[in-house]
Amino acid sequence: MKFDIDILSEPRNDWIFDEAKQLLQLPFNDLLFLAHSITRKNFISNSIQMSTLLSIKTGACPEDCSYCPQSIRFNTEIEKHELLDLENVKTEANKAKSSGATRFCLGAAYRGPKDKDLEKIIEMIKYVKSINLECCATLGLLKPHQAKMLAEAGLDYYNHNVDTSKDNYQNIISTRTYDDRIDTLQEVRKSGMKVCCGGIIGMGESEDDRIQMLVELSQMERHPESVPINNLVAVKGTPFEKLHGASELDFIKMIAVTRIILPRSYVRLSAGRNKLSEAEQAMCLFAGANSIFYGEKLLTTDNPEEDKDLALLNKLGITIEAPNPNQKHIPL
Numbered sequence: 001m002k003f004d005i006d007i008l009s010e011p012r013n014d015w016i017f018d019e020a021k022q023l024l025q026l027p028f029n030d031l032l033f034l035a036h037s038i039t040r041k042n043f044i045s046n047s048i049q050m051s052t053l054l055s056i057k058t059g060a061c062p063e064d065c066s067y068c069p070q071s072i073r074f075n076t077e078i079e080k081h082e083l084l085d086l087e088n089v090k091t092e093a094n095k096a097k098s099s100g101a102t103r104f105c106l107g108a109a110y111r112g113p114k115d116k117d118l119e120k121i122i123e124m125i126k127y128v129k130s131i132n133l134e135c136c137a138t139l140g141l142l143k144p145h146q147a148k149m150l151a152e153a154g155l156d157y158y159n160h161n162v163d164t165s166k167d168n169y170q171n172i173i174s175t176r177t178y179d180d181r182i183d184t185l186q187e188v189r190k191s192g193m194k195v196c197c198g199g200i201i202g203m204g205e206s207e208d209d210r211i212q213m214l215v216e217l218s219q220m221e222r223h224p225e226s227v228p229i230n231n232l233v234a235v236k237g238t239p240f241e242k243l244h245g246a247s248e249l250d251f252i253k254m255i256a257v258t259r260i261i262l263p264r265s266y267v268r269l270s271a272g273r274n275k276l277s278e279a280e281q282a283m284c285l286f287a288g289a290n291s292i293f294y295g296e297k298l299l300t301t302d303n304p305e306e307d308k309d310l311a312l313l314n315k316l317g318i319t320i321e322a323p324n325p326n327q328k329h330i331p332l
């Protein structure tokens with residue numbers, strides 16, 4: 001099948017599995033050329049969006065996501081803490097801003113937040129916004145009134161990953177369903193916040209599961225504005241401790257296919273970036289990734305050090321994108 005760059009540069013909700021699968025079967029150079037051409041058409045070349053993620057409540061989560069060291073059900077060595085004080089969050093947000101991040105993400109290990117905690121988190125969001133950073137939060141399942149509260153507080157993005165395909169979901173998590181996840185995503189959309197939603201590869205899923213997850217994301221009425229793609233970081237004590245994640249080549253191909261299927265979404269290189277060499281990261285950026293998590297920790301797992309990231313971007317001639325200046329990124 002011949003893929004047309006102009007047609008593929010427009011967001012589509014009618015991707016079907018067989019068509020999407022053909023992308024993965026393209027010769028590697030053709031796949032990367034196609035993905036890179038779409039990136040150039042829809043975004044400012046050689047620029048990147050940078051987010052810093054802070055874990056505001058770590059561990060003791062009642063859910064059983066098999067990849068996650070924060071579940072109370074697994075015996076892992078993480079430093080647990082209750083919800084941080086506002087003053088801690090202010091300090092970390094200021095640090096992120098002065099290091100060059102343009103978005104500050106607040107992550108809490110909850111099945112879903114309690115309203116009394118949400119009130120404290122709303123104070124954090126208001127502070128992040130007051131220093132002119134974009135703000136994102138990932139707090140688990142939301143009730144309709146909670147999504148509304150967050151939107152009214154000025155939260156720009158809500159992160160809620162689908163993680164994997166609908167069919168594979170119960171092999172990863174048993175304490176909630178894929179549809180629970182979709183319900184929250186719909187509430188986020190209804191509230192007017194932007195959606196950050198992606199997944200993890202290298203968890204023993206098939207290539208078909210990876211493609212199916214992207215097709216399911218593309219079939220959402222509006223594509224998520226932000227799509228984190230993670231490579232499993234296998235943590236001791238979790239059910240997935242013996243897995244090895246996806247190969248570097250498969251990860252790069254996943255980034256490229258994500259770019260093509262979700263042509264105007266920011267595709268974020270997320271967990272697992274620490275394992276990639278500079279050349280492999282450069283290849284991911286060529287393949288369409290245009291966002292990274294910036295800062296030495298990603299919740300509980302390691303991430304490249306900030307000065308290494310800045311040095312790499314410098315070598316590649318890539319500049320940090322200020323919030324919302326990208327006129328070529330036409331809203332869906």
Ligand code: SF4
Nearest residue numbers: 061063065068071109
């Ligand atoms: S991924 Fe989130 S919901 Fe799942 S166990 Fe970890 S903190 Fe809890």
